Amino acid sequence: MPFDPIKGKHGDWxxxxxxxxxxEITITFKPKHKAGGCxxxxxxxxxxxxxxxxxxxxVTSKLDEMYADPDDNPFKHRKDDxxxxxxxxxxxxxxxxxEGDPYxxxxxxxxxxxxxxxxxxxxxxxxxxxxxxxxxxxxKKPNIKKIVATFETCAICVxxxxxxxxxxxxxxATSTDSGDINMKSDKExxxxxxxxxxxxKFIKNHSKVKLGEAKPRWHCPDTSATIRGPGGKFSDPWGxxxxxxxxxxxxxxxxxxxxxxxxxxxxxxxxxxxVGGGQFIGMGEAIKRALESPGxxxxxxxxxxxxxxSVPSIIFTGKADITQDQxxxxxxxxxxxxxxxxxxxxxxxxxGHAHVMAKVLTEFEHALANSGGLTTVTLVVGLxxxxxxxxxxxxxxxSIGNLATVMAGLDGTDDELLGAFHYLGINMGRVL
Numbered sequence: 001m002p003f004d005p006i007k008g009k010h011g012d013w014x015x016x017x018x019x020x021x022x023x024e025i026t027i028t029f030k031p032k033h034k035a036g037g038c039x040x041x042x043x044x045x046x047x048x049x050x051x052x053x054x055x056x057x058x059v060t061s062k063l064d065e066m067y068a069d070p071d072d073n074p075f076k077h078r079k080d081d082x083x084x085x086x087x088x089x090x091x092x093x094x095x096x097x098x099e100g101d102p103y104x105x106x107x108x109x110x111x112x113x114x115x116x117x118x119x120x121x122x123x124x125x126x127x128x129x130x131x132x133x134x135x136x137x138x139x140k141k142p143n144i145k146k147i148v149a150t151f152e153t154c155a156i157c158v159x160x161x162x163x164x165x166x167x168x169x170x171x172x173a174t175s176t177d178s179g180d181i182n183m184k185s186d187k188e189x190x191x192x193x194x195x196x197x198x199x200x201k202f203i204k205n206h207s208k209v210k211l212g213e214a215k216p217r218w219h220c221p222d223t224s225a226t227i228r229g230p231g232g233k234f235s236d237p238w239g240x241x242x243x244x245x246x247x248x249x250x251x252x253x254x255x256x257x258x259x260x261x262x263x264x265x266x267x268x269x270x271x272x273x274x275v276g277g278g279q280f281i282g283m284g285e286a287i288k289r290a291l292e293s294p295g296x297x298x299x300x301x302x303x304x305x306x307x308x309x310s311v312p313s314i315i316f317t318g319k320a321d322i323t324q325d326q327x328x329x330x331x332x333x334x335x336x337x338x339x340x341x342x343x344x345x346x347x348x349x350x351x352g353h354a355h356v357m358a359k360v361l362t363e364f365e366h367a368l369a370n371s372g373g374l375t376t377v378t379l380v381v382g383l384x385x386x387x388x389x390x391x392x393x394x395x396x397x398x399s400i401g402n403l404a405t406v407m408a409g410l411d412g413t414d415d416e417l418l419g420a421f422h423y424l425g426i427n428m429g430r431v432l
Contacts, residue, residue: 022179037384368393
């Protein structure tokens with residue numbers, strides 16, 4: 001398959017193939033402007049290595065079983081990071097011994113060649129890796145006549161953990177060539193189940209909280225806390241801190257930390273002649289996107305029932321720098337949004353809180369579409385990218401009260417945010 005450019009949803013891929021023994025490939029992902037709202041994009045890839053006999057039958061996909069002398073296996077360090085893929089073969093994130101982060105071109109000192117993509121600039125900055133996998137058959141078991149290494153290379157938004165797109169390619173080793181590279185597909189993928197499973201296992205094994213700190217960092221698991229390096233010097237096993245967005249998406253430990261946004265308790269007042277025109281999607285799809293990227297979501301609660309005094313609407317958002325203009329397309333000039341045009345309270349919250357709110361909304365997905373309640377709920381997603389969308393539903397007083405109670409009870413909720421959840425429960429729900 002030729003090394004033609006591949007157009008993707010969030011950016012475009014290009015390839016430079018250098019023939020040799022082994023071949024070499026340079027892969028470049030150039031993000032679209034504002035793709036995923038990412039300022040730091042890196043490449044991560046899985047490797048699946050399968051050995052075949054002369055009849056073309058699989059011998060093994062376990063690297064230890066390929067070498068005539070198992071001590072010759074230079075990939076022992078990845079054994080704990082392997083998962084069994086859907087075809088029964090072993091899959092792992094491609095990394096060197098004592099790498100912390102999962103990126104091929106990340107910030108691991110002495111391991112990576114850093115290459116940071118940036119979608120916030122115009123023109124955007126690409127992210128690039130160069131790989132030349134070579135597997136000689138000379139030290140393999142005699143019944144092994146061919147080895148096929150398959151790679152799935154994905155562009156990852158470091159801030160949110162979102163997979164922006166993936167490409168797949170292969171390197172084939174025979175008795176005459178240690179690595180003949182070819183493309184496996186000419187289309188972009190979204191990240192296979194095998195990639196996601198291996199990525200998550202790597203993260204689990206390569207992250208740790210440093211003594212005296214609250215949040216995890218990337219960490220080398222292959223040695224003790226101090227590593228004797230060249231010349232007897234000691235090197236540091238600790239990598240960069242893991243961002244809240246990435247941690248929420250990929251890590252099982254979803255600890256909420258106390259959070260005080262730089263901007264808090266803002267107020268909006270929408271203008272009737274400057275609203276509408278936004279793209280709307282189903283509530284289920286919107287909730288799914290909010291779970292994937294809580295930092296780009298906002299939930300607005302608008303009282304649509306009887307009132308003597310105006311009941312200010314209230315917005316909770318994981319985007320601390322949200323603006324009125326970003327939300328105006330998802331307000332409609334209808335009576336149920338009357339309070340949006342008088343007074344709207346705005347409360348930025350931690351990514352952990354935003355993620356939990358999206359999870360709570362999943363429990364009310366049916367009610368949002370069918371309850372006919374007196375509170376209009378607007379969920380806006382994609383605010384960090386170039387494809388924002390909204391969904392609108394209704395919730396009754398009991399549902400609003402239950403939602404407010406759950407959110408108010410979360411660890412790490414400061415007094416200001418606690419007061420906001422109480423306001424929601426008292427004025428639009430049944431809390432008291």
